[in-house]
Amino acid sequence: MREQGRFGWSNSLVRRSILWLLALTIVSIAVGFFLLPSVQADYRAQGIWASICRAAGVPSDWGGSREIRQGPLATNVVLERSMTDAVSKDAVGRGATLALNCTMCHGAQGLSSSEAPNLAGQYPEVVIKQLLDYRAGKRTSSVMEALARRLSDKDVSDLAAYFAYLPKARTSPTTYDEALPKLVRVGDPIRNIAPCVSCHGGIDQKIGAPWIEGMPKGYLVQQLQAFRSNDRHNDSEAQMRTIARAMTDAEIGEVAAFYARKASNGGDH
Amino acid sequence: MFNARKLVLAHFWVAFVAFLGALALGAWQMYVRSPLSTWVKNPEHYYRSVTAHGTVMAYVLPTLVAMGFGYAITELALKRPLIGARWAWGGFWLVIAGTVMAAVTMALGKASVLYTFYPPMLASPFYYFGVVLVVLGSWIWVALMHVNMRRWKKDNPGASVPLAMYGNVAGAYLWAWTSVGAAVEIIVLILPASLGLTDTINAGLARVFFSWTLHAIVYFWLMPAYIVFYTIMPRAIGGRLYSDTMGRVAFALFLVFSMPIGIHHLFADPQVGAGFKFVHAAMTAMVSIPTFLTVFTIVASAEIAARLRGGRGAFGWVKALPWGNAWMQALLFSFVMLGFGGAGGLINMSYQMNETIHNTQWVTGHFHLIFAGAIVSMYFMAAYELWPQLTGCAPISRALIKTQIWLWFIGMMVLTMPWHLVGLLGMPRRMAYYDYSNPEIASQAWTVVASAIGGFILLASGIVLIYTLATATRRRASAVAPFTFSRSAHPHATTPVALNGLGLWAGMMIALTVVNYGYPIAQLALVKEASVPVIPIGSR
Amino acid sequence: MPGHHASETVAAAAERRWAIIVIAIIGVLILMMIVTGVHWASMPPSRVEAVDVKTIHIKGEFVESNLGTAVEPDGKVTVRLIAQQYSFVPNCIAVPADTPVTFRGTATDAIHGFVVGRTNANTMLVPGFVSTFTTSFSKPGEQLMPCHEYCGTGHEAMWAHVQVVPRDEFMAKARPGGRMSCVQR
Numbered sequence: 001m002r003e004q005g006r007f008g009w010s011n012s013l014v015r016r017s018i019l020w021l022l023a024l025t026i027v028s029i030a031v032g033f034f035l036l037p038s039v040q041a042d043y044r045a046q047g048i049w050a051s052i053c054r055a056a057g058v059p060s061d062w063g064g065s066r067e068i069r070q071g072p073l074a075t076n077v078v079l080e081r082s083m084t085d086a087v088s089k090d091a092v093g094r095g096a097t098l099a100l101n102c103t104m105c106h107g108a109q110g111l112s113s114s115e116a117p118n119l120a121g122q123y124p125e126v127v128i129k130q131l132l133d134y135r136a137g138k139r140t141s142s143v144m145e146a147l148a149r150r151l152s153d154k155d156v157s158d159l160a161a162y163f164a165y166l167p168k169a170r171t172s173p174t175t176y177d178e179a180l181p182k183l184v185r186v187g188d189p190i191r192n193i194a195p196c197v198s199c200h201g202g203i204d205q206k207i208g209a210p211w212i213e214g215m216p217k218g219y220l221v222q223q224l225q226a227f228r229s230n231d232r233h234n235d236s237e238a239q240m241r242t243i244a245r246a247m248t249d250a251e252i253g254e255v256a257a258f259y260a261r262k263a264s265n266g267g268d269h
Numbered sequence: 270m271f272n273a274r275k276l277v278l279a280h281f282w283v284a285f286v287a288f289l290g291a292l293a294l295g296a297w298q299m300y301v302r303s304p305l306s307t308w309v310k311n312p313e314h315y316y317r318s319v320t321a322h323g324t325v326m327a328y329v330l331p332t333l334v335a336m337g338f339g340y341a342i343t344e345l346a347l348k349r350p351l352i353g354a355r356w357a358w359g360g361f362w363l364v365i366a367g368t369v370m371a372a373v374t375m376a377l378g379k380a381s382v383l384y385t386f387y388p389p390m391l392a393s394p395f396y397y398f399g400v401v402l403v404v405l406g407s408w409i410w411v412a413l414m415h416v417n418m419r420r421w422k423k424d425n426p427g428a429s430v431p432l433a434m435y436g437n438v439a440g441a442y443l444w445a446w447t448s449v450g451a452a453v454e455i456i457v458l459i460l461p462a463s464l465g466l467t468d469t470i471n472a473g474l475a476r477v478f479f480s481w482t483l484h485a486i487v488y489f490w491l492m493p494a495y496i497v498f499y500t501i502m503p504r505a506i507g508g509r510l511y512s513d514t515m516g517r518v519a520f521a522l523f524l525v526f527s528m529p530i531g532i533h534h535l536f537a538d539p540q541v542g543a544g545f546k547f548v549h550a551a552m553t554a555m556v557s558i559p560t561f562l563t564v565f566t567i568v569a570s571a572e573i574a575a576r577l578r579g580g581r582g583a584f585g586w587v588k589a590l591p592w593g594n595a596w597m598q599a600l601l602f603s604f605v606m607l608g609f610g611g612a613g614g615l616i617n618m619s620y621q622m623n624e625t626i627h628n629t630q631w632v633t634g635h636f637h638l639i640f641a642g643a644i645v646s647m648y649f650m651a652a653y654e655l656w657p658q659l660t661g662c663a664p665i666s667r668a669l670i671k672t673q674i675w676l677w678f679i680g681m682m683v684l685t686m687p688w689h690l691v692g693l694l695g696m697p698r699r700m701a702y703y704d705y706s707n708p709e710i711a712s713q714a715w716t717v718v719a720s721a722i723g724g725f726i727l728l729a730s731g732i733v734l735i736y737t738l739a740t741a742t743r744r745r746a747s748a749v750a751p752f753t754f755s756r757s758a759h760p761h762a763t764t765p766v767a768l769n770g771l772g773l774w775a776g777m778m779i780a781l782t783v784v785n786y787g788y789p790i791a792q793l794a795l796v797k798e799a800s801v802p803v804i805p806i807g808s809r
Numbered sequence: 810m811p812g813h814h815a816s817e818t819v820a821a822a823a824e825r826r827w828a829i830i831v832i833a834i835i836g837v838l839i840l841m842m843i844v845t846g847v848h849w850a851s852m853p854p855s856r857v858e859a860v861d862v863k864t865i866h867i868k869g870e871f872v873e874s875n876l877g878t879a880v881e882p883d884g885k886v887t888v889r890l891i892a893q894q895y896s897f898v899p900n901c902i903a904v905p906a907d908t909p910v911t912f913r914g915t916a917t918d919a920i921h922g923f924v925v926g927r928t929n930a931n932t933m934l935v936p937g938f939v940s941t942f943t944t945s946f947s948k949p950g951e952q953l954m955p956c957h958e959y960c961g962t963g964h965e966a967m968w969a970h971v972q973v974v975p976r977d978e979f980m981a982k983a984r985p986g987g988r989m990s991c992v993q994r
Contacts, residue, residue: 081469194967539915622841798860
C-alpha cells in the first residue's frame with residue numbers, strides 16, 4: 001500500500017485533528033475552570049480569578065469556622081528523622097557521664113532489675129521525646145519530672161545517644177508462629193488494634209515507638225493501663241490510648257508477659 | 270525471521286516464567302485472605318507477596334512481552350533483519366539485571382511498598398534501582414523501534430508502514446513518554462530520600478508523577494494485544510481486516526490520549542484542583558474512543574470471515590463464524606472481558622461515580638478483568654502464533670490452546686465478577702486479612718472464596734501455558750510456513766500520510782502533557798507543606 | 810461497479826450508526842459529570858488546602874482536642890479527623906442522619922484514605938493537605954470505616970466506625986463549641 005497526500009497544514013486530516021484537539025482542550029478547560037467553579041458558594045464574593053486559581057490547585061481554604069476547641073496538648077515534641085541518626089562519640093561519652101544519675105533505677109548498663117524500664121538500646125528519639133515530655137509535665141512521674149527539669153536540650157540528646165549505643169536487652173523473634181499472642185502478631189482489626197510488631201520493631205518500627213522487648217512486665221502493664229485510663233496521655237494524637245482502650249486486662253497481661261519474657265534471667269547482662 | 274529469533278524467545282520465556290511465579294503468589298494471596306484460610310502469620314509476608322506479584326505483572330511481564338513481540342514484528346512486518354540486535358540484547362540483559370535486583374530485595378522483605386511505591390514510605394534503594402534498570406532496558410527497545418521504522422521508511426519512500434509496525438512503534442513512543450513520570454518520581458524524589466540524602470519527600474508530587482505513568486502504562490500493555498486484534502486475528506479466523514486506516518486511527522488516538530489523563534487516578538486526592546480533575550476526566554472519555562473503534566473494526570472483520578463462509582442476514586452471520594477455531598474462541602473471550610472491563614473503566618473515569626468505588630476491591634476486580642483478562646489472553650495468542658517461527662515447531666496443538674484459554678476465561682470471570690461486587694459493598698483494598706466474624710464483613714465472605722477459586726483456576730491455566738510452550742518442539746515442522754499478517758479488505762486503498770507517521774500524534778501527546786500536567790507539577794513542587802517526613806520501612 | 814458502491818454505502822451507514830452510539834455514550838457520561846459537578850460543588854475533594862504536617866498535633870485545626878463532630882454556630886455539621894499509622898482519630902465518629910456533614914481530614918504520616926460502609930463517603934488523606942467533602946447519611950446505625958490505602962504493615966487493622974444517629978437525638982446531645990464522638994473512654 002502506498003501513502004497518499006502531503007504532510008503539513010494543508011493536509012485536511014492534520015488540520016482538522018489539530019483544530020479538534022484545540023477545541024476539546026479549550027472547552028474542557030472552560031468547563032473545569034469556569035463553569036464548575038462558578039457554583040461554589042464563595043464564587044461571587046471572591047471573583048472569577050480566585051475561582052480559576054482554586055480550580056487549578058493553588059492552595060486556599062473553604063472559609064468557614066476558624067474556631068478551634070483548645071485543650072491540653074498531648075505533647076509538644078516534634079519527632080524529626082534527624083533524631084534517629086547516629087551521633088558522635090563525644091555525645092555518647094557525655095551521655096554516659098549524665099547517665100550515672102540514672103543507674104539506681106534503670107540499671108548499670110541501662111538494664112533495670114526493678115520495675116523501671118530498660119533503657120539500653122532504646123531508639124534515641126524515644127528517649128528524647130519521653131525526657132522532654134517529663135520536663136514539660138506532659139508525662140507525669142514525680143521522680144522523672146524533677147530529674148528531667150535539670151536537663152538541657154543538649155543533655156537530653158546526649159543521654160539518648162548513650163542509651164542507644166548500649167546493647168539491647170535481646171533481639172526480635174525470628175519466627176511468627178502461633179506461639180506469639182494474637183495481638184502481637186496480627187492485632188484485632190475491628191477493634192482497631194494494630195499488631196504490636198508493626199510499630200514496635202519486629203517487622204516495622206514507627207518513629208517514636210519504643211523497643212519494648214525485655215521490658216519489665218510490671219512496667220508494661222502499668223503503662224498500658226495508664227494509657228487506657230487516660231492517666232498517661234503524652235502519645236501524640238492518641239496513638240496508644242486508642243489501642244489500649246480496646247484491650248482487656250487479660251490481653252494487657254498476655255502481651256506484657258510476652259514482651260517481658262524475652263529477657264533472660266531478669267535482665268542482667 | 271532473521272536475527273531476532275533467539276532474542277524474542279529469550280524475552281518471552283523470561284516473561285512467562287516470571288508470570289507463572291507471580292500467578293502462584295497471586296493464588297496464594299487470594300487464598301490466604303479468604304475465609305478458607307486462617308490469617309497469615311505475619312502480615313508483612315502478604316504485603317511482600319503483593320509487591321512481588323505487582324512488580325512482575327506490571328513491570329516485568331508486559332515490558333518483556335512488548336519488547337519481544339516488537340522485535341518479532343520488526344522482522345516479520347518489515348521483512349528484513351532487525352537493526353541493532355546487539356543493542357537489543359543489551360536492553361534484554363538490563364531488564365534481567367533490574368528484575369533480579371528488585372526480586373532479591375523484595376524476597377528479603379526490604380521492599381514491601383507495593384508496586385505503586387507509596388511514598389512517604391520508602392524501601393531499600395536496590396528495589397528502586399532494579400525498577401530503573403528495567404525501564405532503561407526498555408528504552409533501548411524504544412530507540413531500536415524508532416531506528417528500524419525510520420530506516421525502513423527511508424529505504425521505501427512513499428510506501429505504507431505495515432500496520433503491525435505502526436502500532437508497535439506507537440506503543441514504543443507512548444511508553445518512552447509515559448515512563449518519564451515514574452522515572453522522575455524515582456530518580457528525583459524517591460532515591461535521594463531512600464539513600465538517606467534527605468529527610469523529607471514531596472509525597473503529593475510523587476503521586477502526581479506516578480499518575481503520569483500509571484494510566485498510560487496500561488495502554489502500553491494494551492498495544493501488543495490490539496496489534497494482535499488488527500493484524501493477526503482476522504487472518505487466523507479466515508477473514509479480512511475491515512479497515513487498515515481505522516486501525517491506524519486507533520493507534521494514533523491511543524498515542525495522543527493515553528498519557529495526559531492520569532489525574533483520573535487522583536480524583537479523591539486533596540493535592541490536585543478540581544479544574545484539572547475535570548479536564549483529565551473529559552480527556553479520559555476521549556481515550557475510550559479508540560477502543561470503541563477497535564470493537565467495531567474487529568467485529569466487522571469477523572463478519573467478513575462469517576460471510577466468506579456463507580453467513581447471511583443482518584445477525585444470522587454470527588452462526589457462520591468458525592466457532593470451533595481456537596482463535597475465534599480467544600477473540601470472543603477477550604471481547605467479553607473487554608466489554609465488562611471497559612464498562613467498569615467508564616464508571617471509574619466518571620469523576621463523581623469514582624467516589625463510590627475508589628480504592629475498594631472494585632478497582633482490583635476491574636484491572637484484573639481488563640488487563641489480566643482481555644489483554645494478557647492476547648499475549649498468549651501472540652506467543653502461540655509466533656512459536657513456529659521462533660522454534661521451528663509444528664503449529665501448536667489446538668486442544669492445548671483451547672484448554673488453556675478456556676481455563677483462563679472461566680478463571681478470570683470467577684475471579685473478577687465477585688470482586689467487583691464486593692467492592693461495591695465497600696470492601697477495602699490491600700489488607701492481609703479480614704475479620705469475617707464481623708457481620709458486615711461476613712456477608713462479603715463468599716465473594717472472596719469465589720475469587721480464590723478463580724485464582725486457582727488461573728494458576729492451572731498458567732501451568733498449561735508453560736507446558737504447551739515448553740513441549741511444542743516435540744513436534745517439529747518439516748517447513749515452517751512464512752508468517753503473514755492479516756490482509757486488508759481493501760488492499761489497494763491508500764494510507765493518509767498523517768497516519769503513516771507518528772510525529773504529529775506524539776507532538777500532540779507532548780503538548781497535552783504540558784497543558785494537563787505542567788501547572789499541577791510546578792505548583793506542587795512549590796508548596797512547602799507538601800514535603801513531609803519520610804517513613805523508611807522495616808525494623809531498626 | 811454497482812456491487813462495490815452498494816457495499817460501501819452499507820459500510821458507511823454502519824460506521825455512522827456506531828459513531829453516533831459512541832458519541833452518545835461519551836456525551837452522556839461527560840454531561841453527567843458536569844451536572845453532578847454543578848450540583849455537588851465540594852465532592853470529591855475539589856480544593857487544595859495545605860497544612861503543616863510536623864506541627865499538626867501542636868497547633869491548628871487538627872489538634873486532638875478539636876477532632877470529632879462539631880455543630881458550628883451557623884448550624885453546619887463538620888467532622889474533623891486525622892489518619893495515622895494505624896488509626897483514625899476519633900476512631901468512632903458520630904454523625905446525624907439526613908443532614909449534610911462536611912468531613913475535613915488529613916494524615917499525619919503516610920498516605921491513608923477511607924470509605925464509609927457502602928456509602929459514597931470516600932477520600933484520600935495525604936500528609937500536608939486537607940481533604941474536604943460533604944455528604945449525608947440516610948440510614949441510622951453503625952457502619953464500618955476502613956482505611957483503604959496501603960499505609961504499612963498495620964494497614965489491615967485500621968478500621969474505624971461511623972455511628973449514624975437520628976438527627977434529633979444528635980442535636981439534643983450537641984453542645985456549642987463541643988466535639989462529639991462515640992469513642993468509649
